[in-house]
Amino acid sequence: MEQKAIYDLLAGHLGEHAIAWHEGEIEPWAEIAPEGINPACVFLRDDQRLDFNQLMCLSGIDWDGFDEAGKGKSLGILGYTDEGAPEASDRVAEGDFGVVYHLYSHGQRHKFTLRVRVARSVAAVPTVSEVWPTAAWHEREAWDLVGITFTGHADLRRMLLEESWEGHPLRKDYVMPASWEGVPMDGRPYAVNPFPATEPEPKGDSTPPAEA
């Protein structure tokens, strides 16, 4: 089925929760209000014309600093200065969080993309792990790395990091902690050149040769 036709069916079912349809990109997508995501997913899965029985991918996104104009890098990775001190940032992250759902139907052989956007202060989206069990781990990963709470999730623990880890690394304002459980987080992050270009030390005898 055509992407737009799928959206029209969905919008007819959801009403005001279906916010907008974005066409014209490489991958068209539908924007859904967070409250509408669960009814939307149940409808997409159960309606025989749509039959989306597989959730291909669920991605948590921090939209902070995304530059629509396409000027390039919006905000670099925060890390350590060359002296080893945490890089201070006076910029307060304010962008929204987002969750993107990529669906596929084995029976109808069509795909569909849903996006949800939620304010940074809220950072919570209803879970869809009841609709597709595979979402449970994807959501745990999104909670772990991006810090989006999935309300109603039965087992929302960290997936890849330790339980005692602080912060969510894929947030744009994440600064790596100076130490973790007493272990110093030595080593500057990849974004900073560990071998800054400095004047090479003169080797051997550093005294200038005596003039003849």
Added chain:
Amino acid sequence: MSTGELKKGGWADQDHVPGIKSELLELNMGPQHPATHGVLRLLLKTDGEIVYQVTPVLGYLHRCAEKIAEGVNYKQWVVYTDRFDYLAPMCCNHAYVTAVEKLMEVEVPRRAEHLRVVTAELSRIASHLIALATFGLDMGAWTPLLYCFREREEILNLLERISGGRMLYNYMVPGGVRYDVPNDGWVESVLEFITMLENKKIKDYNDLLTYNKIFIERTADVGVIDEATAKAYGCTGPVLRGSGVKFDCRRDDSYSIYDKFDFEIPVGMGEQGTVGDCWDRYIVRVREIEQSCRIIRQALESLPDGSVQAIDLIKPVKVPVGAAYSRTESAKGELGHYIISDGGQTAFRNKVRSPSFCNLQVVEKVGVGQMVSDLVALVGSLDIVLGEIDR
């Protein structure tokens, strides 16, 4: 977590001897365990020999490669994709460059596409050989391991000749591949190798392992994943096909030039037991090796002339603003990349949907109620690799 309303049949559920009840035992399987294929830790609750609950604990190999993707440019990140599925790095390279090219809308030279297909399929064969070997090893069969590693060694030699690396290649770049075919009869060597594999070696594996009575006893009717469970848990690749679903991204959601080739999609048919048991997942991999050989032969026989790189190899690429999810069939299943670009030289966000991550989740459901020794068979038949689970 499904501790479940399932009737386990173990002692903890029943009161065999009045007044005496057994207790659940917590057992750590891994992370240092020979049968978990890497640093996977399974936290088991067992009732005697019966598994009551399985909780996979991940992250021992976590490097946060997705954060690294926001700090290095598109070409530099190809190196990190090698480290995801380190048993089939060419497939991972292919998945990533396909995703970047989808956003860039760049035309890749035909010769490069053919070389990508050939190397990715060689990598897939190497990965499947490891899968057969280690699965046999888990089931107590030592000898096939040595046979499979011998053939894998040949593949590593072939890939070394074209890419310069034995294990990790960094061979593909957005816009093409790094090196053309070397002038030492590489094409003939590959054809010779796959002919040998098709005609002789696969028969060896079948004689040694596939139709071995002990092996069938250990794997048939064990760890059955039915079709509905496989789809709901997002299983892909040989796990999904083992459950009888004829789905392969190479044909059903074609990318690169796979639509030009003629090949079959083997599925599990329950020949030795139930559809979707461990033996079905195993046999799907054996038959996929044959199909990969067919693809390689067709790709090499129609190898066109021309350049192998459409974009300057040195300069970093810039990707226009946009977002796209692109999926490919890696050796383990559907490997997808969701890339969001803000027009710069690095990705704004690069989410990796790794097949092993999704396939492993199914043990939380299917592992319950099994014997501990059958859980080893189940995990072995899923053919996970921790590099891409933990990323």
